[in-house]
Amino acid sequence: MTGGPEWAEVESPFLDQLASMGWKIVIGNLDEPSVTGRESFRDVLMKQDLRRKLREVNLRDGKPWLDDGRLSQAVSALDRIGHKKLIEANQEATELLLGGVAVEGLSDWDGGRERTIHFVDWDHPERNDFLAVSQLRVDCPPGMAKEFITPDITLFVNGIPIGVVECKSPTASEPIASAVDQLRRYQNTRLAAGEVEDAEGNERLFYTNQLLIVTSYDEARVGTIGADARYFLEWKDTAPVPLAEVEAELGRDRLSSQHELIAGMLRPAHLLDIIRHFTLFQSVSGKTVKIVCRYQQFRAVHLAIERLLHGKTREQDGEANRRGGIVWHTQGSGKSLTMVFLVRKMRSVPELRRFKIVVVTDRKDLERQLSGTAALTGETVQRARSVSQVKRLLARKGPGIVFAMIQKMQDRDLDDLSPEDEVGDLGLLNDDEAILVMVDEA
Structure with a gap:
Protein backbone atom coordinates (compact mmCIF):
# COMPACT_ATOMS: atom_id res chain seq x y z
CA MET A 1 0.00 0.00 0.00
CA VAL A 292 25.78 -15.02 2.06
CA CYS A 293 29.09 -13.16 2.22
CA ARG A 294 29.74 -10.10 4.35
CA TYR A 295 30.68 -6.90 2.58
CA GLN A 296 34.28 -7.22 3.78
CA GLN A 297 34.59 -10.61 2.07
CA PHE A 298 33.06 -9.32 -1.16
CA ARG A 299 35.48 -6.39 -1.18
CA ALA A 300 38.51 -8.53 -0.29
CA VAL A 301 37.86 -11.05 -3.04
CA HIS A 302 37.44 -8.33 -5.65
CA LEU A 303 40.70 -6.69 -4.57
CA ALA A 304 42.47 -10.06 -4.72
CA ILE A 305 41.09 -10.75 -8.20
CA GLU A 306 42.23 -7.32 -9.37
CA ARG A 307 45.75 -7.97 -8.07
CA LEU A 308 45.92 -11.44 -9.61
CA LEU A 309 44.84 -10.04 -12.96
CA HIS A 310 46.98 -6.92 -13.05
CA GLY A 311 49.80 -7.38 -10.53
CA LYS A 312 53.29 -7.94 -11.91
CA THR A 313 54.97 -11.33 -11.79
CA ARG A 314 58.50 -11.60 -10.42
CA GLU A 315 59.85 -11.67 -13.97
CA GLN A 316 57.88 -8.55 -14.95
CA ASP A 317 58.79 -6.65 -11.78
CA GLY A 318 62.42 -7.72 -11.72
CA GLU A 319 62.41 -7.98 -7.93
CA ALA A 320 59.30 -9.54 -6.40
CA ASN A 321 55.95 -11.04 -7.29
CA ARG A 322 53.38 -8.27 -6.79
CA ARG A 323 50.27 -10.45 -7.06
CA GLY A 324 50.19 -11.72 -3.48
CA GLY A 325 49.12 -10.13 -0.23
CA ILE A 326 47.49 -10.55 3.17
CA VAL A 327 43.76 -10.48 3.88
CA TRP A 328 43.32 -9.66 7.56
CA HIS A 329 40.38 -11.14 9.45
CA THR A 330 39.28 -10.88 13.05
CA GLN A 331 38.67 -14.14 14.92
CA GLY A 332 35.54 -15.89 13.66
CA SER A 333 34.92 -13.46 10.80
CA GLY A 334 34.92 -16.11 8.09
CA LYS A 335 38.43 -16.31 6.65
CA SER A 336 37.86 -19.88 5.44
CA LEU A 337 34.73 -18.77 3.62
CA THR A 338 36.64 -15.89 2.04
CA MET A 339 39.02 -18.48 0.58
CA VAL A 340 36.10 -20.48 -0.82
CA PHE A 341 34.55 -17.35 -2.34
CA LEU A 342 37.88 -16.45 -3.95
CA VAL A 343 38.26 -19.89 -5.53
CA ARG A 344 34.70 -19.76 -6.87
CA LYS A 345 35.27 -16.31 -8.33
CA MET A 346 38.61 -17.28 -9.90
CA ARG A 347 37.03 -20.20 -11.73
CA SER A 348 34.62 -17.79 -13.47
CA VAL A 349 37.35 -15.41 -14.67
CA PRO A 350 38.77 -16.75 -17.96
CA GLU A 351 42.29 -15.47 -17.29
CA LEU A 352 42.40 -17.17 -13.86
CA ARG A 353 40.87 -20.55 -14.67
CA ARG A 354 44.31 -21.94 -15.54
CA PHE A 355 45.65 -21.36 -12.00
CA LYS A 356 46.69 -24.19 -9.75
CA ILE A 357 45.34 -23.26 -6.32
CA VAL A 358 47.12 -24.67 -3.27
CA VAL A 359 45.29 -24.34 0.05
CA VAL A 360 47.25 -24.88 3.26
CA THR A 361 45.01 -25.06 6.32
CA ASP A 362 43.93 -27.10 9.34
CA ARG A 363 40.20 -26.81 8.66
CA LYS A 364 38.37 -29.94 7.50
CA ASP A 365 35.16 -27.97 6.91
CA LEU A 366 37.07 -25.81 4.42
CA GLU A 367 38.02 -28.94 2.50
CA ARG A 368 34.33 -29.89 2.25
CA GLN A 369 33.39 -26.43 1.01
CA LEU A 370 36.18 -26.44 -1.55
CA SER A 371 35.05 -29.85 -2.76
CA GLY A 372 31.60 -28.39 -3.39
CA THR A 373 33.13 -25.40 -5.13
CA ALA A 374 35.25 -27.66 -7.33
CA ALA A 375 32.18 -29.65 -8.30
CA LEU A 376 30.61 -26.50 -9.75
CA THR A 377 33.49 -26.24 -12.22
CA GLY A 378 33.90 -29.95 -12.91
CA GLU A 379 37.06 -30.23 -10.80
CA THR A 380 37.95 -32.42 -7.86
CA VAL A 381 39.99 -31.38 -4.86
CA GLN A 382 43.32 -33.20 -4.78
CA ARG A 383 44.12 -34.05 -1.16
CA ALA A 384 47.75 -34.23 -0.12
CA ARG A 385 48.06 -36.57 2.87
CA SER A 386 51.85 -36.56 3.09
CA VAL A 387 54.85 -34.47 2.18
CA SER A 388 55.61 -36.75 -0.75
CA GLN A 389 52.08 -36.28 -2.08
CA VAL A 390 52.41 -32.52 -1.77
CA LYS A 391 55.59 -32.62 -3.85
CA ARG A 392 53.98 -34.75 -6.54
CA LEU A 393 50.86 -32.59 -6.78
CA LEU A 394 52.80 -29.33 -6.81
CA ALA A 395 55.08 -30.60 -9.55
CA ARG A 396 52.15 -31.52 -11.77
CA LYS A 397 51.54 -28.97 -14.51
CA GLY A 398 48.18 -27.39 -15.23
CA PRO A 399 45.21 -26.15 -13.18
CA GLY A 400 43.79 -27.86 -10.12
CA ILE A 401 42.90 -27.42 -6.47
CA VAL A 402 45.40 -28.96 -4.04
CA PHE A 403 44.43 -29.23 -0.40
CA ALA A 404 47.18 -29.70 2.19
CA MET A 405 46.05 -30.37 5.76
CA ILE A 406 48.76 -28.83 7.88
CA GLN A 407 48.36 -31.25 10.80
CA LYS A 408 49.51 -34.02 8.47
CA MET A 409 52.96 -32.42 8.44
CA GLN A 410 53.53 -31.28 12.02
CA ASP A 411 56.93 -31.61 13.73
CA ARG A 412 55.62 -34.23 16.16
CA ASP A 413 55.31 -36.61 13.21
CA LEU A 414 58.86 -36.17 11.96
CA ASP A 415 60.14 -39.31 13.69
CA ASP A 416 57.60 -41.34 11.78
CA LEU A 417 58.43 -39.94 8.35
CA SER A 418 59.71 -42.29 5.71
CA PRO A 419 62.82 -41.13 3.81
CA GLU A 420 60.68 -40.05 0.85
CA ASP A 421 58.51 -37.89 3.15
CA GLU A 422 61.37 -35.95 4.68
CA VAL A 423 61.18 -32.40 3.41
CA GLY A 424 64.82 -31.51 2.90
CA ASP A 425 65.53 -29.22 -0.03
CA LEU A 426 62.50 -29.34 -2.31
CA GLY A 427 64.29 -27.59 -5.14
CA LEU A 428 62.23 -26.21 -8.01
CA LEU A 429 59.06 -28.27 -8.29
CA ASN A 430 57.08 -26.12 -10.71
CA ASP A 431 58.08 -22.90 -12.49
CA ASP A 432 54.56 -22.06 -13.71
CA GLU A 433 53.54 -18.50 -12.80
CA ALA A 434 49.86 -19.50 -12.61
CA ILE A 435 50.03 -20.89 -9.08
CA LEU A 436 48.24 -19.37 -6.09
CA VAL A 437 49.05 -20.53 -2.55
CA MET A 438 46.49 -19.63 0.12
CA VAL A 439 47.52 -20.16 3.74
CA ASP A 440 44.89 -20.16 6.46
CA GLU A 441 45.84 -19.26 10.03
CA ALA A 442 46.98 -22.49 11.62
Whole structure:
Protein backbone atom coordinates (compact mmCIF):
# COMPACT_ATOMS: atom_id res chain seq x y z
CA MET A 1 0.00 0.00 0.00
CA THR A 2 1.40 3.36 -0.99
CA GLY A 3 1.11 6.25 1.44
CA GLY A 4 2.29 6.88 4.99
CA PRO A 5 5.83 7.29 6.35
CA GLU A 6 6.87 3.71 5.57
CA TRP A 7 6.18 4.27 1.87
CA ALA A 8 7.40 7.86 1.65
CA GLU A 9 10.57 7.50 3.73
CA VAL A 10 11.65 3.93 3.03
CA GLU A 11 9.91 1.94 0.28
CA SER A 12 9.58 4.67 -2.35
CA PRO A 13 13.25 5.78 -2.03
CA PHE A 14 14.25 2.10 -2.21
CA LEU A 15 12.38 1.65 -5.49
CA ASP A 16 13.70 4.94 -6.88
CA GLN A 17 17.30 3.87 -6.27
CA LEU A 18 16.66 0.50 -7.90
CA ALA A 19 15.18 2.28 -10.93
CA SER A 20 18.30 4.46 -11.19
CA MET A 21 20.39 1.27 -11.52
CA GLY A 22 18.28 -0.21 -14.32
CA TRP A 23 15.57 -2.10 -12.47
CA LYS A 24 12.02 -2.00 -13.80
CA ILE A 25 9.44 -1.08 -11.14
CA VAL A 26 5.87 -2.41 -10.96
CA ILE A 27 3.24 -1.55 -8.35
CA GLY A 28 1.27 -4.68 -7.53
CA ASN A 29 -2.50 -5.06 -7.71
CA LEU A 30 -4.43 -7.05 -5.11
CA ASP A 31 -7.21 -7.90 -7.58
CA GLU A 32 -5.45 -8.65 -10.87
CA PRO A 33 -2.48 -11.06 -11.03
CA SER A 34 -1.71 -10.19 -14.67
CA VAL A 35 -0.39 -6.80 -13.50
CA THR A 36 2.56 -8.72 -12.06
CA GLY A 37 2.93 -11.13 -14.96
CA ARG A 38 1.11 -14.10 -13.45
CA GLU A 39 -1.98 -16.08 -14.31
CA SER A 40 -2.90 -16.65 -10.67
CA PHE A 41 -2.01 -15.23 -7.28
CA ARG A 42 -0.91 -18.77 -6.39
CA ASP A 43 1.97 -18.44 -8.85
CA VAL A 44 5.35 -17.26 -7.60
CA LEU A 45 7.11 -17.43 -10.98
CA MET A 46 6.34 -14.98 -13.78
CA LYS A 47 6.18 -17.86 -16.22
CA GLN A 48 5.70 -16.00 -19.48
CA ASP A 49 8.56 -13.62 -18.66
CA LEU A 50 10.72 -16.59 -17.70
CA ARG A 51 9.97 -18.44 -20.94
CA ARG A 52 10.79 -15.33 -22.96
CA LYS A 53 14.11 -14.82 -21.19
CA LEU A 54 15.05 -18.50 -21.53
CA ARG A 55 14.71 -18.13 -25.29
CA GLU A 56 16.84 -14.98 -25.28
CA VAL A 57 19.56 -16.22 -22.93
CA ASN A 58 20.04 -19.69 -24.43
CA LEU A 59 21.28 -19.33 -27.99
CA ARG A 60 22.72 -21.49 -30.74
CA ASP A 61 25.05 -19.57 -33.03
CA GLY A 62 23.47 -16.35 -31.77
CA LYS A 63 19.90 -17.47 -32.40
CA PRO A 64 17.14 -18.91 -30.14
CA TRP A 65 16.70 -22.68 -30.37
CA LEU A 66 14.43 -23.70 -27.50
CA ASP A 67 11.00 -25.06 -28.42
CA ASP A 68 7.89 -25.02 -26.23
CA GLY A 69 8.51 -28.52 -24.88
CA ARG A 70 12.02 -27.78 -23.65
CA LEU A 71 10.90 -24.41 -22.25
CA SER A 72 8.12 -26.13 -20.30
CA GLN A 73 10.62 -28.66 -18.98
CA ALA A 74 12.89 -25.90 -17.68
CA VAL A 75 10.07 -23.90 -16.08
CA SER A 76 8.63 -27.03 -14.46
CA ALA A 77 12.00 -27.84 -12.90
CA LEU A 78 11.73 -24.64 -10.84
CA ASP A 79 7.97 -24.62 -10.41
CA ARG A 80 7.52 -28.20 -9.23
CA ILE A 81 10.14 -28.57 -6.54
CA GLY A 82 8.64 -31.12 -4.17
CA HIS A 83 7.28 -30.58 -0.69
CA LYS A 84 10.41 -30.49 1.43
CA LYS A 85 11.84 -28.43 4.22
CA LEU A 86 12.35 -24.87 3.03
CA ILE A 87 16.15 -25.07 3.25
CA GLU A 88 16.17 -28.28 1.18
CA ALA A 89 13.87 -26.80 -1.46
CA ASN A 90 15.98 -23.65 -1.57
CA GLN A 91 19.20 -25.61 -1.98
CA GLU A 92 17.69 -27.58 -4.87
CA ALA A 93 16.40 -24.39 -6.51
CA THR A 94 19.72 -22.60 -6.03
CA GLU A 95 21.57 -25.48 -7.71
CA LEU A 96 19.17 -25.18 -10.65
CA LEU A 97 19.72 -21.42 -10.86
CA LEU A 98 23.49 -21.85 -10.88
CA GLY A 99 23.79 -24.97 -13.00
CA GLY A 100 20.71 -24.94 -15.20
CA VAL A 101 18.64 -27.93 -16.26
CA ALA A 102 19.64 -30.62 -18.76
CA VAL A 103 17.31 -31.30 -21.69
CA GLU A 104 17.41 -33.42 -24.82
CA GLY A 105 19.59 -31.88 -27.53
CA LEU A 106 19.00 -31.44 -31.25
CA SER A 107 19.90 -34.16 -33.73
CA ASP A 108 21.91 -31.77 -35.93
CA TRP A 109 23.84 -30.19 -33.02
CA ASP A 110 26.88 -32.05 -31.64
CA GLY A 111 25.33 -35.39 -32.43
CA GLY A 112 22.23 -34.67 -30.40
CA ARG A 113 24.04 -34.62 -27.07
CA GLU A 114 22.24 -33.27 -24.01
CA ARG A 115 22.13 -29.48 -23.64
CA THR A 116 21.88 -27.30 -20.54
CA ILE A 117 19.23 -24.59 -20.31
CA HIS A 118 20.49 -21.68 -18.20
CA PHE A 119 18.05 -19.55 -16.23
CA VAL A 120 20.42 -16.58 -15.95
CA ASP A 121 23.18 -15.19 -18.14
CA TRP A 122 25.73 -14.87 -15.36
CA ASP A 123 28.49 -13.49 -17.57
CA HIS A 124 26.40 -10.71 -19.13
CA PRO A 125 24.19 -9.03 -16.50
CA GLU A 126 22.77 -6.65 -19.09
CA ARG A 127 21.11 -9.55 -20.91
CA ASN A 128 18.86 -10.33 -17.93
CA ASP A 129 15.67 -8.66 -16.73
CA PHE A 130 15.63 -7.10 -13.25
CA LEU A 131 12.18 -6.31 -11.86
CA ALA A 132 11.04 -5.02 -8.46
CA VAL A 133 7.38 -5.43 -7.51
CA SER A 134 5.87 -3.35 -4.73
CA GLN A 135 3.16 -5.17 -2.76
CA LEU A 136 3.20 -8.51 -4.58
CA ARG A 137 0.19 -10.56 -3.58
CA VAL A 138 0.88 -14.27 -3.09
CA ASP A 139 -2.02 -16.44 -1.98
CA CYS A 140 -1.54 -18.83 0.92
CA PRO A 141 -2.50 -22.50 0.61
CA PRO A 142 -6.17 -23.35 1.19
CA GLY A 143 -7.27 -23.84 4.77
CA MET A 144 -5.04 -21.18 6.28
CA ALA A 145 -6.45 -18.37 8.37
CA LYS A 146 -4.52 -15.85 6.27
CA GLU A 147 -5.69 -15.53 2.66
CA PHE A 148 -2.52 -14.00 1.21
CA ILE A 149 0.77 -12.27 1.96
CA THR A 150 2.04 -9.03 0.39
CA PRO A 151 5.78 -8.43 0.88
CA ASP A 152 6.73 -4.77 0.53
CA ILE A 153 9.17 -5.38 -2.34
CA THR A 154 9.87 -8.61 -4.22
CA LEU A 155 12.90 -8.76 -6.50
CA PHE A 156 12.81 -10.83 -9.70
CA VAL A 157 15.52 -11.84 -12.15
CA ASN A 158 14.10 -13.15 -15.43
CA GLY A 159 10.74 -13.73 -13.75
CA ILE A 160 12.25 -15.69 -10.83
CA PRO A 161 11.79 -14.28 -7.28
CA ILE A 162 15.27 -14.00 -5.77
CA GLY A 163 14.81 -11.37 -3.06
CA VAL A 164 12.22 -10.07 -0.59
CA VAL A 165 12.45 -6.69 1.12
CA GLU A 166 10.49 -5.69 4.20
CA CYS A 167 10.33 -1.97 4.98
CA LYS A 168 9.48 -0.32 8.29
CA SER A 169 9.07 3.31 9.23
CA PRO A 170 12.15 4.83 10.91
CA THR A 171 9.89 5.94 13.77
CA ALA A 172 8.50 2.45 14.42
CA SER A 173 9.43 0.62 17.61
CA GLU A 174 12.29 -1.83 16.90
CA PRO A 175 11.76 -1.66 13.13
CA ILE A 176 14.48 -4.16 12.15
CA ALA A 177 13.38 -6.87 14.59
CA SER A 178 9.78 -6.33 13.50
CA ALA A 179 10.70 -6.63 9.81
CA VAL A 180 12.68 -9.84 10.38
CA ASP A 181 9.77 -11.31 12.32
CA GLN A 182 7.43 -10.49 9.44
CA LEU A 183 9.74 -12.24 6.96
CA ARG A 184 9.81 -15.27 9.24
CA ARG A 185 6.00 -15.32 9.19
CA TYR A 186 5.98 -15.16 5.40
CA GLN A 187 8.39 -18.14 5.24
CA ASN A 188 6.49 -20.15 7.88
CA THR A 189 9.76 -20.23 9.81
CA ARG A 190 8.01 -19.58 13.09
CA LEU A 191 5.81 -22.62 12.49
CA ALA A 192 8.86 -24.78 11.71
CA ALA A 193 10.51 -23.59 14.94
CA GLY A 194 7.43 -24.44 17.01
CA GLU A 195 6.82 -20.81 17.96
CA VAL A 196 3.28 -20.84 16.54
CA GLU A 197 0.77 -23.60 15.84
CA ASP A 198 -0.53 -22.52 12.42
CA ALA A 199 1.07 -21.64 9.08
CA GLU A 200 1.31 -17.91 8.45
CA GLY A 201 2.69 -17.54 4.93
CA ASN A 202 3.68 -19.31 1.74
CA GLU A 203 7.20 -20.71 1.69
CA ARG A 204 7.04 -21.39 -2.06
CA LEU A 205 7.84 -17.71 -2.62
CA PHE A 206 11.18 -18.41 -0.92
CA TYR A 207 12.21 -21.60 -2.72
CA THR A 208 14.35 -19.57 -5.16
CA ASN A 209 15.16 -16.79 -2.69
CA GLN A 210 18.76 -15.59 -2.41
CA LEU A 211 18.50 -12.47 -0.22
CA LEU A 212 16.21 -11.24 2.54
CA ILE A 213 16.47 -7.52 3.25
CA VAL A 214 15.01 -5.50 6.12
CA THR A 215 15.24 -1.73 6.19
CA SER A 216 14.11 1.37 8.04
CA TYR A 217 16.22 3.65 5.78
CA ASP A 218 18.82 4.60 8.41
CA GLU A 219 19.42 0.93 9.13
CA ALA A 220 19.28 -1.79 6.48
CA ARG A 221 20.34 -5.40 6.94
CA VAL A 222 20.54 -8.54 4.84
CA GLY A 223 20.12 -12.20 5.72
CA THR A 224 19.12 -15.52 4.21
CA ILE A 225 16.15 -17.85 4.52
CA GLY A 226 15.48 -19.23 7.97
CA ALA A 227 17.73 -16.72 9.73
CA ASP A 228 16.60 -14.85 12.81
CA ALA A 229 17.48 -11.24 13.60
CA ARG A 230 20.95 -12.12 14.97
CA TYR A 231 22.14 -13.12 11.51
CA PHE A 232 20.93 -10.08 9.59
CA LEU A 233 23.90 -7.76 9.05
CA GLU A 234 24.49 -4.37 7.49
CA TRP A 235 26.27 -3.99 4.14
CA LYS A 236 28.52 -0.98 4.68
CA ASP A 237 30.27 -0.58 1.35
CA THR A 238 29.53 0.11 -2.31
CA ALA A 239 32.70 -1.60 -3.62
CA PRO A 240 33.84 -2.30 -6.23
CA VAL A 241 32.06 0.93 -7.27
CA PRO A 242 33.67 3.83 -5.35
CA LEU A 243 31.57 5.50 -2.65
CA ALA A 244 32.08 8.93 -4.24
CA GLU A 245 30.69 7.65 -7.52
CA VAL A 246 27.53 6.38 -5.83
CA GLU A 247 27.12 9.67 -3.94
CA ALA A 248 27.38 11.52 -7.25
CA GLU A 249 24.83 9.18 -8.89
CA LEU A 250 22.35 9.84 -6.10
CA GLY A 251 23.20 13.52 -5.68
CA ARG A 252 23.94 13.08 -1.98
CA ASP A 253 26.79 14.05 0.34
CA ARG A 254 26.13 11.14 2.69
CA LEU A 255 24.59 7.75 2.12
CA SER A 256 22.17 6.05 4.47
CA SER A 257 22.52 2.39 5.39
CA GLN A 258 19.78 1.66 2.86
CA HIS A 259 21.63 3.52 0.10
CA GLU A 260 24.82 1.56 0.76
CA LEU A 261 23.11 -1.82 0.81
CA ILE A 262 21.25 -1.19 -2.43
CA ALA A 263 24.33 0.18 -4.20
CA GLY A 264 26.59 -2.57 -2.85
CA MET A 265 24.33 -5.60 -3.30
CA LEU A 266 21.54 -4.82 -5.77
CA ARG A 267 23.41 -3.21 -8.62
CA PRO A 268 22.64 -5.89 -11.24
CA ALA A 269 26.25 -6.99 -11.79
CA HIS A 270 26.89 -7.13 -8.03
CA LEU A 271 23.71 -9.11 -7.36
CA LEU A 272 24.52 -11.82 -9.89
CA ASP A 273 28.11 -11.94 -8.63
CA ILE A 274 26.93 -12.45 -5.04
CA ILE A 275 24.46 -15.19 -5.97
CA ARG A 276 26.95 -16.99 -8.19
CA HIS A 277 30.14 -16.76 -6.15
CA PHE A 278 29.37 -15.58 -2.61
CA THR A 279 26.44 -17.71 -1.44
CA LEU A 280 26.68 -21.25 -0.11
CA PHE A 281 25.11 -23.87 2.14
CA GLN A 282 26.90 -25.17 5.21
CA SER A 283 26.21 -27.68 7.97
CA VAL A 284 26.29 -26.04 11.40
CA SER A 285 25.68 -28.28 14.43
CA GLY A 286 23.97 -30.81 12.20
CA LYS A 287 21.69 -28.24 10.61
CA THR A 288 21.96 -26.93 7.06
CA VAL A 289 22.09 -23.14 6.85
CA LYS A 290 22.46 -20.74 3.96
CA ILE A 291 25.26 -18.18 4.06
CA VAL A 292 25.78 -15.02 2.06
CA CYS A 293 29.09 -13.16 2.22
CA ARG A 294 29.74 -10.10 4.35
CA TYR A 295 30.68 -6.90 2.58
CA GLN A 296 34.28 -7.22 3.78
CA GLN A 297 34.59 -10.61 2.07
CA PHE A 298 33.06 -9.32 -1.16
CA ARG A 299 35.48 -6.39 -1.18
CA ALA A 300 38.51 -8.53 -0.29
CA VAL A 301 37.86 -11.05 -3.04
CA HIS A 302 37.44 -8.33 -5.65
CA LEU A 303 40.70 -6.69 -4.57
CA ALA A 304 42.47 -10.06 -4.72
CA ILE A 305 41.09 -10.75 -8.20
CA GLU A 306 42.23 -7.32 -9.37
CA ARG A 307 45.75 -7.97 -8.07
CA LEU A 308 45.92 -11.44 -9.61
CA LEU A 309 44.84 -10.04 -12.96
CA HIS A 310 46.98 -6.92 -13.05
CA GLY A 311 49.80 -7.38 -10.53
CA LYS A 312 53.29 -7.94 -11.91
CA THR A 313 54.97 -11.33 -11.79
CA ARG A 314 58.50 -11.60 -10.42
CA GLU A 315 59.85 -11.67 -13.97
CA GLN A 316 57.88 -8.55 -14.95
CA ASP A 317 58.79 -6.65 -11.78
CA GLY A 318 62.42 -7.72 -11.72
CA GLU A 319 62.41 -7.98 -7.93
CA ALA A 320 59.30 -9.54 -6.40
CA ASN A 321 55.95 -11.04 -7.29
CA ARG A 322 53.38 -8.27 -6.79
CA ARG A 323 50.27 -10.45 -7.06
CA GLY A 324 50.19 -11.72 -3.48
CA GLY A 325 49.12 -10.13 -0.23
CA ILE A 326 47.49 -10.55 3.17
CA VAL A 327 43.76 -10.48 3.88
CA TRP A 328 43.32 -9.66 7.56
CA HIS A 329 40.38 -11.14 9.45
CA THR A 330 39.28 -10.88 13.05
CA GLN A 331 38.67 -14.14 14.92
CA GLY A 332 35.54 -15.89 13.66
CA SER A 333 34.92 -13.46 10.80
CA GLY A 334 34.92 -16.11 8.09
CA LYS A 335 38.43 -16.31 6.65
CA SER A 336 37.86 -19.88 5.44
CA LEU A 337 34.73 -18.77 3.62
CA THR A 338 36.64 -15.89 2.04
CA MET A 339 39.02 -18.48 0.58
CA VAL A 340 36.10 -20.48 -0.82
CA PHE A 341 34.55 -17.35 -2.34
CA LEU A 342 37.88 -16.45 -3.95
CA VAL A 343 38.26 -19.89 -5.53
CA ARG A 344 34.70 -19.76 -6.87
CA LYS A 345 35.27 -16.31 -8.33
CA MET A 346 38.61 -17.28 -9.90
CA ARG A 347 37.03 -20.20 -11.73
CA SER A 348 34.62 -17.79 -13.47
CA VAL A 349 37.35 -15.41 -14.67
CA PRO A 350 38.77 -16.75 -17.96
CA GLU A 351 42.29 -15.47 -17.29
CA LEU A 352 42.40 -17.17 -13.86
CA ARG A 353 40.87 -20.55 -14.67
CA ARG A 354 44.31 -21.94 -15.54
CA PHE A 355 45.65 -21.36 -12.00
CA LYS A 356 46.69 -24.19 -9.75
CA ILE A 357 45.34 -23.26 -6.32
CA VAL A 358 47.12 -24.67 -3.27
CA VAL A 359 45.29 -24.34 0.05
CA VAL A 360 47.25 -24.88 3.26
CA THR A 361 45.01 -25.06 6.32
CA ASP A 362 43.93 -27.10 9.34
CA ARG A 363 40.20 -26.81 8.66
CA LYS A 364 38.37 -29.94 7.50
CA ASP A 365 35.16 -27.97 6.91
CA LEU A 366 37.07 -25.81 4.42
CA GLU A 367 38.02 -28.94 2.50
CA ARG A 368 34.33 -29.89 2.25
CA GLN A 369 33.39 -26.43 1.01
CA LEU A 370 36.18 -26.44 -1.55
CA SER A 371 35.05 -29.85 -2.76
CA GLY A 372 31.60 -28.39 -3.39
CA THR A 373 33.13 -25.40 -5.13
CA ALA A 374 35.25 -27.66 -7.33
CA ALA A 375 32.18 -29.65 -8.30
CA LEU A 376 30.61 -26.50 -9.75
CA THR A 377 33.49 -26.24 -12.22
CA GLY A 378 33.90 -29.95 -12.91
CA GLU A 379 37.06 -30.23 -10.80
CA THR A 380 37.95 -32.42 -7.86
CA VAL A 381 39.99 -31.38 -4.86
CA GLN A 382 43.32 -33.20 -4.78
CA ARG A 383 44.12 -34.05 -1.16
CA ALA A 384 47.75 -34.23 -0.12
CA ARG A 385 48.06 -36.57 2.87
CA SER A 386 51.85 -36.56 3.09
CA VAL A 387 54.85 -34.47 2.18
CA SER A 388 55.61 -36.75 -0.75
CA GLN A 389 52.08 -36.28 -2.08
CA VAL A 390 52.41 -32.52 -1.77
CA LYS A 391 55.59 -32.62 -3.85
CA ARG A 392 53.98 -34.75 -6.54
CA LEU A 393 50.86 -32.59 -6.78
CA LEU A 394 52.80 -29.33 -6.81
CA ALA A 395 55.08 -30.60 -9.55
CA ARG A 396 52.15 -31.52 -11.77
CA LYS A 397 51.54 -28.97 -14.51
CA GLY A 398 48.18 -27.39 -15.23
CA PRO A 399 45.21 -26.15 -13.18
CA GLY A 400 43.79 -27.86 -10.12
CA ILE A 401 42.90 -27.42 -6.47
CA VAL A 402 45.40 -28.96 -4.04
CA PHE A 403 44.43 -29.23 -0.40
CA ALA A 404 47.18 -29.70 2.19
CA MET A 405 46.05 -30.37 5.76
CA ILE A 406 48.76 -28.83 7.88
CA GLN A 407 48.36 -31.25 10.80
CA LYS A 408 49.51 -34.02 8.47
CA MET A 409 52.96 -32.42 8.44
CA GLN A 410 53.53 -31.28 12.02
CA ASP A 411 56.93 -31.61 13.73
CA ARG A 412 55.62 -34.23 16.16
CA ASP A 413 55.31 -36.61 13.21
CA LEU A 414 58.86 -36.17 11.96
CA ASP A 415 60.14 -39.31 13.69
CA ASP A 416 57.60 -41.34 11.78
CA LEU A 417 58.43 -39.94 8.35
CA SER A 418 59.71 -42.29 5.71
CA PRO A 419 62.82 -41.13 3.81
CA GLU A 420 60.68 -40.05 0.85
CA ASP A 421 58.51 -37.89 3.15
CA GLU A 422 61.37 -35.95 4.68
CA VAL A 423 61.18 -32.40 3.41
CA GLY A 424 64.82 -31.51 2.90
CA ASP A 425 65.53 -29.22 -0.03
CA LEU A 426 62.50 -29.34 -2.31
CA GLY A 427 64.29 -27.59 -5.14
CA LEU A 428 62.23 -26.21 -8.01
CA LEU A 429 59.06 -28.27 -8.29
CA ASN A 430 57.08 -26.12 -10.71
CA ASP A 431 58.08 -22.90 -12.49
CA ASP A 432 54.56 -22.06 -13.71
CA GLU A 433 53.54 -18.50 -12.80
CA ALA A 434 49.86 -19.50 -12.61
CA ILE A 435 50.03 -20.89 -9.08
CA LEU A 436 48.24 -19.37 -6.09
CA VAL A 437 49.05 -20.53 -2.55
CA MET A 438 46.49 -19.63 0.12
CA VAL A 439 47.52 -20.16 3.74
CA ASP A 440 44.89 -20.16 6.46
CA GLU A 441 45.84 -19.26 10.03
CA ALA A 442 46.98 -22.49 11.62
